[in-house]
Amino acid sequence: MDVKTVCLGMLTNGPASGYDLKKEFESSFAHFFAAGYGSIYPALSWLLDNDLVSCQEIPQEGKPDRKVYRISEEGHQFLLKALKNTEPCHKIRSEFLATMCFAHLMPPEDVQVILDHRLAEIASFQCMVREFEQECVAEWPAGAQFVLGMGKAIAEAMETYIKENRHTLAAEPTARKAAG
Amino acid sequence: MDVKTVCLGMLTNGPASGYDLKKEFESSFAHFFAAGYGSIYPALSWLLDNDLVSCQEIPQEGKPDRKVYRISEEGHQFLLKALKNTEPCHKIRSEFLATMCFAHLMPPEDVQVILDHRLAEIASFQCMVREFEQECVAEWPAGAQFVLGMGKAIAEAMETYIKENRHTLAAEPTARKAAG
DNA sequence: ATCCCCATGTAATTTGTTACATGATTGA
DNA sequence: TCAATCATGTAACAAATTACATGGGGAT
Numbered sequence: 001m002d003v004k005t006v007c008l009g010m011l012t013n014g015p016a017s018g019y020d021l022k023k024e025f026e027s028s029f030a031h032f033f034a035a036g037y038g039s040i041y042p043a044l045s046w047l048l049d050n051d052l053v054s055c056q057e058i059p060q061e062g063k064p065d066r067k068v069y070r071i072s073e074e075g076h077q078f079l080l081k082a083l084k085n086t087e088p089c090h091k092i093r094s095e096f097l098a099t100m101c102f103a104h105l106m107p108p109e110d111v112q113v114i115l116d117h118r119l120a121e122i123a124s125f126q127c128m129v130r131e132f133e134q135e136c137v138a139e140w141p142a143g144a145q146f147v148l149g150m151g152k153a154i155a156e157a158m159e160t161y162i163k164e165n166r167h168t169l170a171a172e173p174t175a176r177k178a179a180g
Numbered sequence: 181m182d183v184k185t186v187c188l189g190m191l192t193n194g195p196a197s198g199y200d201l202k203k204e205f206e207s208s209f210a211h212f213f214a215a216g217y218g219s220i221y222p223a224l225s226w227l228l229d230n231d232l233v234s235c236q237e238i239p240q241e242g243k244p245d246r247k248v249y250r251i252s253e254e255g256h257q258f259l260l261k262a263l264k265n266t267e268p269c270h271k272i273r274s275e276f277l278a279t280m281c282f283a284h285l286m287p288p289e290d291v292q293v294i295l296d297h298r299l300a301e302i303a304s305f306q307c308m309v310r311e312f313e314q315e316c317v318a319e320w321p322a323g324a325q326f327v328l329g330m331g332k333a334i335a336e337a338m339e340t341y342i343k344e345n346r347h348t349l350a351a352e353p354t355a356r357k358a359a360g
Numbered sequence: 361a362t363c364c365c366c367a368t369g370t371a372a373t374t375t376g377t378t379a380c381a382t383g384a385t386t387g388a
Numbered sequence: 389t390c391a392a393t394c395a396t397g398t399a400a401c402a403a404a405t406t407a408c409a410t411g412g413g414g415a416t
Contacts, residue, residue, distance in 0.1 A: 001275040002375075009282045019395055029281075032274040039376060041397055062384035064396040076285075083286050086293045088275035090301070094212040095181040095268035097330060101209075102189045103323030105256075106263050111323075113266045121270070142348050143283030143291075150277060150341055157337030161330055168322050182403075199367055219404055221369055242412035244368040 003035045004043040005082045008052060011071040012079070013141075015056075018044050018067065028132065028144065031125060031151040044069055052078050100169070108171035115166050122159050125151070183215045184223040185262045188232060191251040192259070195236075198224050198247065208312065208324065211305060211331040224249055232258050280349070288351035295346050302339050305331070 006029070010021050018040050025035045035043075044067075047053040052075035058066040071079075096118055103111045129152050137145055186209070190201050198220050205215045215223075224247075227233040232255035238246040251259075276298055283291045309332050317325055 001278050006278050009278070012282065012285060017395075018397090019393095029278075032272045032277040034271060034273070034376095036377065037395095037397080038378070038399095045397090060384095060395080063394060064382085066395070079282070080285065083279055083282055084290070085275070085279070086290065087297050088279045088294060090272070090274040090276040090298065091214060092212045092270070092272050093214070094270040095265070096270040097212040097327045098181050098186050098189070098209075099263055099265070099268045100323045100327050100330075101321075102192065102259070102263055103326065104321040105192065105260065110264070110266065114268065117267050118270065141281075141284040143280045146283065146345055146348060147277045147280050149345060150280075150338065153337045153341040154334055157333045158330065161333040165326055165329060169326055197367075198369090214404095216405065217367095217369080218371095218406070225369090240367080243366060244410085246367070 001082060001085070001088065002043075003039040004046055005079065006033055006035070007040060007043045008047055008071060008075055008079050008082075011053060011069055011075070015068045015070040017069065027128065028148065030128075031155070032147070047075065050078075051075075103169050108169065111169045112166065115162055115169070119159065119162055122155050122162075125155050126159075129155075181262060181265070181268065182223075183219040184226055185259065186213055186215070187220060187223045188227055188251060188255055188259050188262075191233060191249055191255070195248045195250040197249065207308065208328065210308075211335070212327070227255065230258075231255075283349050288349065291349045292346065295342055295349070299339065299342055302335050302342075305335050306339075309335075 007021055010016065010024055010029075016024075018037065021040055021044075022035075022037060025033065025040070044053070044055075047069070048055050051072060053069045053071055056068045056070070058068060060066055096114070099106075099114060100111070129148060132148060137148060140148070187201055190196065190204055190209075196204075198217065201220055201224075202215075202217060205213065205220070224233070224235075227249070228235050231252060233249045233251055236248045236250070238248060240246055276294070279286075279294060280291070309328060312328060317328060320328070
């Protein structure tokens with residue numbers, strides 16, 4: 001499933017502009033699917049060329065016309081077909097974990113800084129989740145709620161794991177060396 | 181951090197061929213960093229061209245010469261520099277979660293099949309982890325152990341979450357409809 | 361017989377990222 | 389006055405995937 005299909009899927013929640021979709025990629029989709037304008041706008045053009053969406057241009061003053069896309073019947077069918085894959089992948093690409101693999105080659109302080117940064121990222125994600133929970137999750141389709149919950153579960157597992165195991169990557173206490 | 185750097189890092193555990201590295205990408209690195217021959221072989225060529233590794237060709241009968249790569253002093257320095265980034269990313273690209281987002285558009289049986297498939301993938305990962313634990317983890321550097329543990333923690337969190345929440349994506353019981 | 365393991369690599373294609381290009385409005 | 393938000397898009401570039409190309413040895 002590529003950016004095109006995800007954009008099409010997002011449009012099942014109502015018409016939206018490329019700018020709107022970007023915000024969705026940055027918020028509710030942020031923890032499992034990334035896309036920038038450089039992918040989104042071409043994706044929407046492609047969907048339009050293939051009649052999977054229609055486009056309504058809304059003139060605005062001082063800004064480019066706002067282009068609101070709406071999924072078509074063909075679009076719905078295309079999406080359903082794309083969703084038929086019963087073995088969708090789930091890939092992690094982690095420079096963080098790759099770096100940690102080689103922690104023994106690094107100064108232990110540096111390792112701890114990286115861990116702190118990762119914890120901070122997790123905390124900011126959890127903060128966003130809390131906002132969703134207080135505002136709008138209840139109105140989301142069951143699948144979207146499931147996905148947010150999964151993100152929450154993974155984030156919590158990572159947080160706990162890092163806090164409980166970071167000491168294994170700390171420097172050997174100097175006292176030990178002196179004693180040995 | 182790209183494939184080149186990860187290959188270089190892998191070579192800190194001892195000399196290896198492209199074929200050997202591929203096996204490592206498929207096993208201990210599988211849960212957070214993917215690479216195929218199409219990335220690995222060009223990466224090793226690049227590392228060799230830049231004197232970050234040396235190469236020893238071992239003639240073999242009936243097979244292409246086995247090329248064993250060894251990290252050089254320059255390679256070590258290059259790696260240390262690459263490891264200096266204190267904000268390494270951790271990205272998930274999940275067609276699985278993207279699909280689940282649109283679960284309400286799909287036949288509920290199909291959703292459950294996808295969930296079963298995901299659970300099977302998690303189980304096979306956990307199986308691999310157990311093998312590592314029984315055989316070799318103890319000899320791994322602390323960082324690599326930390327990373328395997330993280331994979332285990334994430335896998336367990338996902339497994340538990342799916343099992344506890346899959347019912348929210350099931351079809352409404354027909355009895356209810358009849359009663360309503 | 362057939363399949364998997366060993367072992368290397370290239371070329372075409374797909375995909376996505378980053379930088380560039382433009383510019384008014386609103387709130388601090 | 390400064391930053392952020394709104395709003396679109398293209399072009400160059402980077403990176404990885406997939407298919408292609410080859411072929412002996414060993415196990416079932």
